[in-house]
Amino acid sequence: IIILEPDAICHTDCLDAAxxxxxxSLLSAAVDxxxxxxxxxxxxxxxxxxxPGSTVAERLVLSGVKKAAGFALNxxxxxxxxxxxxxxxxxxxxxxxxxxxxxDTSRNGAGSTTxxxxxxxxxxxxxxxxxxxxxxxxxxxxxxxxxxxxxxxxNGGPKAGKWWAEYARKLAIR
Numbered sequence: 001i002i003i004l005e006p007d008a009i010c011h012t013d014c015l016d017a018a019x020x021x022x023x024x025s026l027l028s029a030a031v032d033x034x035x036x037x038x039x040x041x042x043x044x045x046x047x048x049x050x051x052p053g054s055t056v057a058e059r060l061v062l063s064g065v066k067k068a069a070g071f072a073l074n075x076x077x078x079x080x081x082x083x084x085x086x087x088x089x090x091x092x093x094x095x096x097x098x099x100x101x102x103x104d105t106s107r108n109g110a111g112s113t114t115x116x117x118x119x120x121x122x123x124x125x126x127x128x129x130x131x132x133x134x135x136x137x138x139x140x141x142x143x144x145x146x147x148x149x150x151x152x153x154x155n156g157g158p159k160a161g162k163w164w165a166e167y168a169r170k171l172a173i174r
Contacts, residue, residue, distance in 0.1 A: 001102070002039045003144050004030055004068070006075045009059040010046035021062075028064030035067060042072040042102050042139075047079045048087035049112065057094040069139065070100035076145040078112040078123050081105065085135060092137055099137075105129070106143035109174055118154035119164075125171050147171045 005027060012020050027043060034041050043065050045056050060071055071091065073084045081103060088101045105126030113122055127141045148168025150157035157164055 001069075001140065001142070002034055002041050003072045003075055003102075003104075003142075004034070004041050004043045006044040006072075006144075007046070009044060009056065009063060010050055012059070024059065024062035028062070028067070031064040031068045041068040042070050043068055044075050045071040045073055045091065045101075047074045047077040048083040049079055049115070053087060053090045054094070057091050060091070060095060060099075065095060065099055070102070072102050072104065072142075072144070074104045074108060076104065076107070076151070077117070078108045078110070078120055080108060080111040081126065081141075085138065088137065097137060100139045101137060102140045102142050103138065104144040105141045106145040106147050107171065109171075116155075118151040119157040119167060121155055123171055124174050 008023060008027060012023060015023060031041050031043065043060060043063050045060055065071055073088060084103045091101075092099055107120065107123040108126040109124030110122050114120065125147055129141055129143050131140045133139070133141060148164055148171065150160055150162050150164045150167065152160040157167065
C-alpha cells in the first residue's frame with residue numbers, strides 16, 4: 001500500500017494552470033509506474049475539513065485516481081472517522097463506487113477541536129490499523145503518520161520527522 005504524495009493535491013493554490021496541469025500529470029504518471037510495479041496506490045486527498053469535495057474530486061480525476069486503488073484521507077490529520085467516511089461518500093458519488101479509500105487513524109482518536117496541524121496537543125491514537133473496516137468502499141484504517149514522529153518544532157516538539165517519545169506516549173493514552 002502506497003500513499004501517493006501527501007498534500008500534493010490540496011496544496012496547489014500557489015500553482016498557475018500550467019503548474020497544476022504538470023503536477024496532476026506527474027501524479028498520474030506515478031500512479032502508472034507504481035501500479036505497474038505491483039503497488040496499491042492511494043492518492044492523498046486531504047481531509048473533510050480542508051478544501052471542497054468538488055475540487056478534490058476534480059484533482060483526483062486529473063491525477064489518475066481511476067487507475068489507482070483509490071484515495072487516502074486524513075493523512076497526518078485529526079478528523080474523526082465519521083467525518084472522513086461522509087466526505088469519502090461524497091467523493092465516491094462523483095468518482096464512482098469502484099474508487100475506494102483508506103483513512104489514516106494515527107492521530108484522530110480525539111478528533112479535531114483546534115484545527116491545529118503541528119503536533120496537535122489534543123491528538124490521540126485512533127483505530128488500530130486494519131484491512132477489515134466493515135465500511136463499503138473503505139479498504140483500510142492505517143497509521144500513515146508514525147505515532148510519535150514530530151511535525152516540527154511546535155508545541156515543544158523536536159525537528160520535523162524526529163522521534164518524540166513523550167508525544168508517542170501521550171498519543172497512546174486513549
